[in-house]
Amino acid sequence: MGSSIRSLIGALLLALAGAGAACADGFIIPEPLPGVPRPPNLTVKYHHVDVEVRNGVATTHVDQVFLNEFHRDLEGTYLFPLPGDAAVSDFTLWVDGKPLTGRVLAKEEARRLYESYLRRKVDPALLEYVDRDLFRARVFPIPAKGERRIALQYSQVVPFDAGVYAYRYPLDTERFSARPLQEVAVRVRLDSPKPLKAIYSPSHEIDVQRQGEQRATVSYEQKQVRPDKDFQLYFTVSEADFGLNLLTHVPPAMEKGGRPDKDGFFLLLLAPKTGLAESRRLPKDITFVFDTSGSMSGPKIEQAKKALNFALDNLNPGDRFALLTFSGDVERFRPEMVPATPEAVAAARKFVEERQARGGTNINDALLEGLKLQRPRPGIPAMLVFLTDGLPTVGITEVKQILANVVKARVGETRLFVFGVGDDVHTHLLDRVSGDYGGTSEYVRPDEDLEVKVSSFYTKIATPVLANLELDFGGADAYDVYPKRLPDLFAGSQLLVLGRYRHRGRFTVTLRGAVGGDTRRFTYPADFAGEDSGTTFVPRLWATRKVGFLLDELRLHGENKELVDEITRLGMEYGIVTPYTSSLVEEETRPGAREAVQDLAAALPQGGSFGGHGGAAPAASGPAAVSAARQVRAAKEAARADGGYQSVRHVEGKTFRLSDGVWTDTAYRPEMPRRAVSFASDDYFALLAKEPKLARYFALGERVIVVWQGEALVVAP
Known part of the structure; x- marks a missing residue:
């Protein structure tokens, strides 16, 4: 499960740093052999996890295969740090x-075992588990060039609070593996x-298949x-037509020299009832x-026709279309909007099939018409x-004039959804x-399928259930809320809202929205609580969205100091x-990481810290501009806070960057008082005990600088 115990745990600590508080998956530490004090670690071939959550109790079954690529048989110690936030029972291992x-x-006892490994110069990531019970078992033999399949099962009560599991x-821990996992x-x-x-899930991109209102499969x-973070899943339950729940986090008091910030962060989850009655679903004009x-x-026009026919075929009764x-x-x-009858849809399909690609691009007139x-x-x-x-190549082509014309022509609350195809937009x-x-x-790159993109989008907006949304957070005094403008809510969708709040306590959150011609009001009791170590991802997710919003303002409206x-x-x-914090990725090796930042820089005034554009205006079209637009939108709509950079880690409210082999707290300043701490020394363990x-933070590696209580702790071998 790695090339050495050092790389085994060194890789783990990188993942743990990004994941916040974590329990650990099982892993095997090979025991020393005569003449081989550090045998190579095992490789994990695959890792399958099946979980069943019924009535708030999760039964987790794990299936792993470990491969010994060494030329000698090995003995290993299998360790499974138990979940620290839930009671575990019925633990079985095969x-x-x-x-x-x-x-x-x-x-x-587990702490003493971990300390013994660290004193043998095993990497410090095991520190991540010092506050958890531990299951330990001896695995022997692990045959040379052979495999061992380990399966385990355990049950736990899933933590539940205010309607949220x-x-x-x-x-x-699978980053311990010397090779990437096959699956x-x-x-x-x-x-x-x-x-x-x-x-x-704030950690992974998941697929959700619902089977009625009370069952679902998440995959x-x-x-x-090489997995680099824990799998986290939140799910909410409610009898209401629209379920609204909060996750909150208040950062702990900051050390001297830090930026004091007592205000809280929240993530609001809003989702409609899966089986919402047809009478409550809204028709639409599209x-x-x-x-x-x-x-x-060529292929573009054919894909566009198929996508448009898909949308036509999936119009709902009561819809009108043009x-x-x-x-x-x-x-x-047709000269006007028409009801979505079978006859009208059939005629529209015929109209679509007769279209041919020819001529220029009159964007202004198309939007106005x-x-x-x-x-x-009313209410639709x-x-x-x-x-x-x-x-735009025909008619009015000046962007400012087109935008001004759209302002004048827009009727009521018409939402505009745009697809840019290719890079010449x-x-x-x-x-x-x-x-x-x-x-x-939505931007469809040249190597992407237009039909799939448009069809997927239309499926999401096919059935609106609540329009013109507004949220009132009552006495919590919320601010810096993203998105700035709430979208409509559609059947099968869910909305994530991030923000800050000044006042802690129990308050009433009010949701308003249009259903048909009526404005409806829904109220929910909400606990704007204090610190919760399980939601440390919320502040960074909020910051990601805010940065996305600010970058968009710069990109579209020009420089603003x-x-x-x-x-x-x-x-x-x-x-x-x-582009303004590119120093964070000085040692980044992930393919495409720096190129993505450079694309974004090309679309910003002055190019951020990458410098200017040689006198040229920021890119508004072309590959870099499209890449930048997609990056900014991803940030504005972020559901996960993981930036994916190997040289940046966010741990328990602190940010570290890798520079010259040292994980350095971004709050560190050279003029701060310093205290040297020798890795794995008595002083090191005494400090951890205190x-x-x-x-x-120490789990990041053998070389760490962390700002703590007004001084810089400098850990080194």
Whole structure:
């Protein structure tokens, strides 16, 4: 499970630092051999996890295969640090199908075992587990060039608070493996007596398949990977039509010289009832505006036709639609919006199939004609879906004038959703058109399938259930809330809202929204609580969204020193890599990492810390501009706070960057008092015994600088 015990645990500590508080997956530490004091670590071939959560109790079954690539048989100690936030029972372990005898060590005994490994110069990541009980078992023999399959099962009560369940499974120790795992798969089956609402992972991109209101299957799968963080899953339950729940976090008091910040952070989860009655679902008015200019010829026009036909076939009863295509001129399917009857849909499909790609790109007239077709109905969401693959070349081509014309032509609360196809699109124009009017921009790169992108998007917006959303946080005094403008809520979707709050306590959160022609009001008791070590990801997720919003302001509206200063501060404090904090990735080796930052820099005024553009204006079109637009949107809508950079770690409210082999706290300043601490020395362990919270930071490696209680602790061998 790694190339050496040092790399085994060194890799683990990187993952743990990014994941915050964690329990650990099982791993094997090879015992010394005569003449071989440090045998090579084992490789993990695969890691499968099946979880069943029923009535708040999770039964977790783990299946791993370990490979000994050494030329001699090995004996190993299998360690499984038990979850620290839940009671564990019925712990069972099998090796190659046979039950294995082991025992559970209490925290103090486990601490002594970890310390003995560290004194043998095993890497410090084991410090991550010093506050947990430990299951230990002897595994022998592990045959040379052979395998051992280990399976285990345990049950635990899933932590539950205020309607939110929080399940965590540790994947991060698999970074101990010398080679990437062939496959990692996690499947969680949820079975709840109450209706499930939001299902959310802050750590991994998950697939959620719902089976009615009370059951769902959550899955994550990846191949050829070294997992670097725990798998976290939150799910909420509620009988209400719209479930609303909060996760909160208040940072601990900061040390001297730090930036005092007593205000809290919150993540609000909002999701509609899965089986919301048809009578509560809203019809919609939707206009499709599709580019048929000459540059759309070939596969693009065929994919666009298939995507448009998919949308037409999936219109709901009660919907109205309009359809127009454009090149140099604009052509309407019908003079006005029409009900989505089978006959109208069939005629629209015929209209679509007859379109051919030819001519220039008259974006101005296409947008204005599409907006003219909107005839708002009270309480009914109105949308315009606009697709183009080019820059404006016919008619009015000045971006400022097009935007001004859209302002005048827009009717009511029409949302504009935009698809930019390829790299030759004006990202500033498309993002302003969508962002200013409650929609989003989606960019389809040349190597991506347009039909899949558009069809997936339409599925998400097909059935609105609550429009014109507003939130009131009562006495919590919320501020810096993102997104700034709340989108409509659709069947099968969920909304994540991040923000800050000044006052702690129990307050009432009020949700308002339009259902049909009526404005409805929903109230929810909410606990804006204090510090919670299980939600340390919330501040960084909030900061990621805010940075995304600020970068978008710079990209679309020009240089602003105050915004740059705030981006820089947030980036350094929370470990968010931007062109203004590029020093965070000086030692980054992940492929494409620096290139992504450079693309974003090319789209910003002055290029951030990468310098200017040689006198040229920031990129608004081309590959770098499209890459930048996608990065900014990803930040603005971030559901996970992991930036994916190997040289930046966020641990328990602190950010560390790797520089010259040292993990350095970004709060460190050279003029601070310093205290040298020799790694794995008596002083080192005495300090950890006195200040247990330091273990999270020391787990980063043998060379660490951390600011603690007004001084810099400098750990080195």
